[in-house]
Amino acid sequence: MIEIRNRLLYINNSPFVVRGGELQNSSMSSAAHMRPIWKSLSDSNLNTVLGAVTWEQIEPEEGNFDFKELDACIRDARAAGLKLVLLWFGAFKNGMSSYAPSWVKSNPHRFPRVVVKRPDGKLRFTEVLSILSGDETKDADSIAFAKLMSHIRRIDEKHCTVIMVQCENEVGLLSDSIDRSSMAEEQFQSAVPEDLLNFLREDWNSLHPLFKEKFSKPSVTSNGGNWEQVFGESPFTNELFMAYHYAKYVDHVALSGRKEYNIPIYTNVWQNQYGKQGAAAGGGKPGEYPSGGAIGGVLDIWMRFAPTLDFISPDIYVNDYDERCQWYSHKNQPLFIPEQRRDEYGARRMWRAIGEYKAIGACPFGIDSLEYDTWKKHYKLLKEVEPLLIDAYKNDHPMTGFFFDEFNSKAPADVIHHNFPKYRVTIERSRVFGVPDVGYGIIINYSPDSFVLVGTGFQVTLTAADNQLQAGIAKVQEIYFENENLRTLRWMNGDETQSGACIMMPSEKIDYGDFPVAISIPAGSKMAIAHAYTIPSYEG
Incomplete structure (x- = not known):
C-alpha cells in the first residue's frame, strides 16, 4: 500500500x-535509451526516478493504447532497485499542449484552442487546448489518464515500483492572463460561482496572505456579480478565473485515475517571481508565468477545488527556496519538490527542505544528463542517515535543516538560531583561519539532552532554554552505520570541539589561511551524536 500519512510518504506502512x-x-x-541509464542512477544513490509518460505515445490513435515502452521502463527500473514517479504529460505541459496526440491537435473543432490577445491588441488562436470551450478535451484526457492508472495497477500493484503520479505538468496559460475565446468570455461575464464565493467567505481567515494582498473578502451582496464586478478589473482577477477552472479540470482528470488506482497523485507548479520579468526569472505577471497555475496567491483555490490531489508541488529554480517551501507547506500539506536545480547550490537546499519541512523529497531536474557527482555525494549521506530520519519521523523528534552558500566577506555573518524544547542552538559556519567553505546539514533532537548532527561545514553552540540554567556539552561522538547498526567512529574533544565550546561538523576542505597549526580536521563520516547537560546558572 502506498499512501500519504502525516505529510509523509508511506510504502507498506514504512516512511x-x-x-x-x-x-x-x-x-x-524509449526503454532502449533508458536501459543503460537505470544502473548509473542507482549507483548514484538515487532510489526514485521521475519520468514522463506522454498522452501522444500511449494513445497514438483514439481508443488504441500502447504501453510497451512504459512496461519495459517499469521492469528495468524495478530490476535496478528504483522506484518511479510517473509524470502525466496529458493535455498540458509547461502551459502548452505539445504532448497531446495528433488526433487531438488536428481537430480544433472538437478540441478548441485558447485565444489570446497579442501586444497589438488583436486576438489570435494558439496551439493550447482550451478548458473553457466544452468537455471534449477534459473527457479525452481523463479517459487516457484512467487507462494509464488502470494499467499501472494491473502490472505493478504488488511490486510498488510506481509510487506516485503527477497529473499534468505546470498547467496555466502563457502569453495572456486569460482565455479570450467566446465560450471563455461568456463564463467570465457570468456570475461568479457560488461555491467559490462561499469558500472565500468561510475560509477567509485561513487563506494564504498572498491572496488577501490582491483581493478583498467578497460580501454577501457579491452573489450574482460577474468576475470583474466581484474582484475588480485586473490581470489577477483573470488569473483567479483561470485558476478556478484549471483546478476543476485537473481534479476531474486526477479523479478518473484515482478511481482506477489509489496511489498518491499531485500536480506541479511553475513558480512566478514577483517584480521580475522573463521566463528565466519565472515571470512577474500572469501570462509571463502560466496564468491559473497553483502559485502561492491562488494555492487555496487549487487546494479547495482540486481535492483529489494529495498535495501541490513547487518547481523551484530561481526563487527564494525557503519562501517557496513555506508557501507549499500551507495548511500543513505535504511538501514535495519534483524539480529544482541540479548543481551544488540546489543540492545544499535539499537538506533545508527535508530537515525543516520534512519534505518527501527534493529532486534535481535533468539527472540523466548530469556528468558530475554532486548529488551522488549528497544522496550517499542521506541514504546513510535515513534510519535516523525515519526514526525521527515516527517519533516526531524536533529537527531542523539548513545550508550555507559560498562565503561572502562583505555580507552579514551567516547565523541561524533555532529553538528546541530544552535548548536554544546557534548554527554558524565551521570556524577556520582562512576562507570558510559551504555547509549544509540537519540537526535532530532525538532525546531531551541528545542531538544527532548530519552534514558538513557548520558548528553549533548551545544555551539553555531556561534562563536559570546554563548548558554544556557532555560528549561528542562521530558515528557511522555498519550493517545497519550505529557505531562510534571517534570521540571528539579538544581542538575538534574548541575544547567543549561547540559541536563542530567540519568542512570537507579546510583552509588554514596563514595559521601554522592544523587544529581543524576535514569532515569524516559527517554524522555525530552530541550529549548536552544543564546545571544551575551562577552569577557572582
Whole structure:
C-alpha cells in the first residue's frame, strides 16, 4: 500500500524518503535509451526516478493504447532497485499542449484552442487546448489518464515500483492572463460561482496572505456579480478565473485515475517571481508565468477545488527556496519538490527542505544528463542517515535543516538560531583561519539532552532554554552505520570541539589561511551524536 500519512510518504506502512531525480522530458519515451541509464542512477544513490509518460505515445490513435515502452521502463527500473514517479504529460505541459496526440491537435473543432490577445491588441488562436470551450478535451484526457492508472495497477500493484503520479505538468496559460475565446468570455461575464464565493467567505481567515494582498473578502451582496464586478478589473482577477477552472479540470482528470488506482497523485507548479520579468526569472505577471497555475496567491483555490490531489508541488529554480517551501507547506500539506536545480547550490537546499519541512523529497531536474557527482555525494549521506530520519519521523523528534552558500566577506555573518524544547542552538559556519567553505546539514533532537548532527561545514553552540540554567556539552561522538547498526567512529574533544565550546561538523576542505597549526580536521563520516547537560546558572 502506498499512501500519504502525516505529510509523509508511506510504502507498506514504512516512511519512504525520496532520493529522486527527474529525467529529461523525452528520456523515458524509449526503454532502449533508458536501459543503460537505470544502473548509473542507482549507483548514484538515487532510489526514485521521475519520468514522463506522454498522452501522444500511449494513445497514438483514439481508443488504441500502447504501453510497451512504459512496461519495459517499469521492469528495468524495478530490476535496478528504483522506484518511479510517473509524470502525466496529458493535455498540458509547461502551459502548452505539445504532448497531446495528433488526433487531438488536428481537430480544433472538437478540441478548441485558447485565444489570446497579442501586444497589438488583436486576438489570435494558439496551439493550447482550451478548458473553457466544452468537455471534449477534459473527457479525452481523463479517459487516457484512467487507462494509464488502470494499467499501472494491473502490472505493478504488488511490486510498488510506481509510487506516485503527477497529473499534468505546470498547467496555466502563457502569453495572456486569460482565455479570450467566446465560450471563455461568456463564463467570465457570468456570475461568479457560488461555491467559490462561499469558500472565500468561510475560509477567509485561513487563506494564504498572498491572496488577501490582491483581493478583498467578497460580501454577501457579491452573489450574482460577474468576475470583474466581484474582484475588480485586473490581470489577477483573470488569473483567479483561470485558476478556478484549471483546478476543476485537473481534479476531474486526477479523479478518473484515482478511481482506477489509489496511489498518491499531485500536480506541479511553475513558480512566478514577483517584480521580475522573463521566463528565466519565472515571470512577474500572469501570462509571463502560466496564468491559473497553483502559485502561492491562488494555492487555496487549487487546494479547495482540486481535492483529489494529495498535495501541490513547487518547481523551484530561481526563487527564494525557503519562501517557496513555506508557501507549499500551507495548511500543513505535504511538501514535495519534483524539480529544482541540479548543481551544488540546489543540492545544499535539499537538506533545508527535508530537515525543516520534512519534505518527501527534493529532486534535481535533468539527472540523466548530469556528468558530475554532486548529488551522488549528497544522496550517499542521506541514504546513510535515513534510519535516523525515519526514526525521527515516527517519533516526531524536533529537527531542523539548513545550508550555507559560498562565503561572502562583505555580507552579514551567516547565523541561524533555532529553538528546541530544552535548548536554544546557534548554527554558524565551521570556524577556520582562512576562507570558510559551504555547509549544509540537519540537526535532530532525538532525546531531551541528545542531538544527532548530519552534514558538513557548520558548528553549533548551545544555551539553555531556561534562563536559570546554563548548558554544556557532555560528549561528542562521530558515528557511522555498519550493517545497519550505529557505531562510534571517534570521540571528539579538544581542538575538534574548541575544547567543549561547540559541536563542530567540519568542512570537507579546510583552509588554514596563514595559521601554522592544523587544529581543524576535514569532515569524516559527517554524522555525530552530541550529549548536552544543564546545571544551575551562577552569577557572582
